[in-house]
Amino acid sequence: MKFRSFVRYTGLLIAAAGAAAFADGGPTVEQYVASTNGTAYIVPTGELRINGYRMRCGTRATVIDDNLDDYGAAYPGFIILNTKLLLRLPQPVMLWIYSHECGHQFRGPDEETADCFGVQRGRREGWLNEQGLNDVCNFIAAAKGDNMHFAGPHRCEAMRRCFADPAVH
């Protein structure tokens, strides 16, 4: 069973169809994992390490699903990571992706807000500096943009502003 009928927050690069109305909810974490025929698994809250780096997002669980059609995604209440894709990226980009998805948990479906949440969290926690931000920008540069995402260069510009902004978004 696929959750096409449910609404997923859009991922980093690929927009899920009809992803605007996140308030419609989605599967529970258990339903999601069951839908993958045992290929995905849950990492309980507080136990997630990304390339050795401990990350958390409030009380949200993480699902590792290496068949996900993007680097990361989120439904209200949990975050999904494709570690097969993620672990090829520079460390700051991996952590930013998780934090972008975490941003959706606290700030809702807006992509630019989730981007901003991710870089500000990196700044605050000390894992994102100017060089790391360049890595994030290089990563996102390939994104073409669609109805949910601005093109990469625009997202990068907004993130640089946000990174330099002392006010928390």
Ligand SMILES: [Zn+2]
């Ligand atoms: Zn997103």
